[in-house]
Amino acid sequence: MQDLGIDLLFKGSNFLRLLNGLWVALRISLISVVISIGLGLLVGALMTLQNKVLKVIMRIYLEIVRIMPQMVLLFIVFFGSTRVFGWNISAEISSIIVFTFWGTAEMGDLVRGALISIPRHQYESAQALGLSTVQTYVHIIIPQTIRRLIPLSINLITRMIKTTSLVMMIGIVEVLKVGQQIIEANRRTSPNAAFGIFATVFFLYFIVCWPISKLAGFLEKKWS
Amino acid sequence: MDEKELLRLEHLHKEFGGNVVLKDFDLSVKKGEVIVIIGPSGCGKSTLLRCINGLEAVQSGKITFEGAPVEKNSKNISQIRQKIGMVFQSYDLFPHKTVLQNIILAPCKVQKRKKEEVEQEALQLLERVGLNDKKDAFPRELSGGQKQRVAIVRALCMHPDILLFDEVTAALDPEMVREVLDTMLELAKQGSTMLIVTHEMSFARAVADRILFLDGGELVEESNSPKDFFDHPKTERAQKFLQTFEYE
Known part of the structure; x- marks a missing residue:
């Protein structure tokens, strides 16, 4: 049997480098996720307001995010902004901006969906019991919204983690890029490394995303 | 009559964008009275109840409950709603709270x-409607009839001075209707x-002290004797309405 090039992992600090790369990817996605959740709650709440202008703006925003490939957004922010505005935004900040721009739109749409899916009689029966508006939101509406939201937003989080593999296109050395470097550096001695290293990268993504999506499934079942 | 007046509606007028649902409606409810409101769909019955606890605003007229005005967006509306129990x-x-937590x-x-005191009362009330073994169940685990009985207990636990029931059995399977109506009949007996x-x-006939027949937002017929009303309705509209419930 051909060797799979897995031995490369134990050469020098290769495995540690891969883990470092993974951390770069996770750092970008986690920071973006946290900001997206905060802004998404706000945007989602804005979307439920009956304001025509606001609705159109939000609609356009959401469509732009859906239609534009994330890579194009990355290029616009990283390369485009430097040329046109002369801004010197680091690659990591550019990635966080793009991921947050994307995450906020999707999160906002999820929040909007969760909010309008709470039936009107939930508000009314809370009011009929004498609960104030604040009490109605704190005890009845928000807990139900969060329950609907968590499984959906976890799905978004795993998608954001996976999509960080694009940021190597603007020069960030994340896990996939580290993998490529290791393979390139050992092309002569370990020509099969592409399999072993990329399989390892796959495995690293898997052990990060799998527990998260398991959690989503578990919560969905528990709260259905 | 020296009985205490609890609720008074004067010249109530309510419309939804030009569609008049209540026309110059008057009503006085005394303590201990059981009033049944019947009428065809869209006659304003449900809207009437929703106005009484301020879920709907009225265009004109006055609602007074225990001497205080009921207005949808007034500051004391929460205080008034505590005294008015409503079941929908x-x-x-x-859905995210257990039966006991709901109550x-x-x-x-x-x-x-105090939580302990309320819990104790909630359990007693649940026992009265035969649901004490369901205290830790979630609403989704209950049948429709059980849910409505819990909703009644939830309203009762606030010690309301009046209870409003808005077609509480309309969405139930026929065999579930009875258990809910029995609970209400019991409450009526207790004053x-x-x-x-x-x-x-037939439930209206059994439970009512007074029957109101509404049509087109107006009080068409009122009777202090349910038997008379059902056997010999005076107005033509009531006769027609009651005929729709009979089979030859």
Whole structure:
């Protein structure tokens, strides 16, 4: 049997480098996720307001995010902004901006969906019991919204983690890029490394995303 | 009559964008009275109940409950609603809370009563409607009839002075209707003041002290004797309406 090039992992600090790369990817996605959740709650709440202008703006925003490939957004922010505005935004900040721009739109749409899916009689029966508006939101509406939201937003989080593999296109050395470097550096001695290293990268993504999506499934079942 | 007047509606007028649902409506409810409101769909029955606890604003007219005006957006509306228990047609339990949590939420948070005391009362009330073994169940695990009985207990636990029932059996399977109506009949016997909107005519006959027949937002016929009303309705509209419930 051909060797799979897995031995490369134990050469020098290769495995540690891969883990470092993974951390770069996770750092970008986690920071973006946290900001997206905060802004998404706000945007989602804005979307439920009956304001025509606001609705159109939000609609356009959401469509732009859906239609534009994330890579194009990355290029616009990283390369485009430097040329046109002369801004010197680091690659990591550019990635966080793009991921947050994307995450906020999707999160906002999820929040909007969760909010309008709470039936009107939930508000009314809370009011009929004498609960104030604040009490109605704190005890009845928000807990139900969060329950609907968590499984959906976890799905978004795993998608954001996976999509960080694009940021190597603007020069960030994340896990996939580290993998490529290791393979390139050992092309002569370990020509099969592409399999072993990329399989390892796959495995690293898997052990990060799998527990998260398991959690989503578990919560969905528990709260259905 | 020296009985205490609890609720008074004067010249109530309510419309939804030009569509008049209540026309110059008057009503006085005394303590302990059980009033059943019947009438064809869209006659304003449900809207009437929703106006009484301020879920709907009225265009003109006055609602007075225990001497205080009921207005949808007034500051004291929460105080008034605590005294007015309401049970809706749709199952309106809070799905993320257990039966017991559903019942004790408002007494604890709104009336600031002690949790232990409220829980004890909730369990007693649940026992009365035969559901004490369901206290830790979630609403989704209950049948429609059980949900409505819990909703009634939830309203009762606030110690309301009047109970409003808005077609509480309309969405139930026929075999579930009875258990809910029995619970309400029991409450009526114990002297609760109740305003009931229903399509269950034999129940209306059994429970009512007074029958109001509404059509097109107006009080068409009123009777202090349910028997007389059902056997010999005076107005033509009531006769026609009651005929739709009969089979030859």
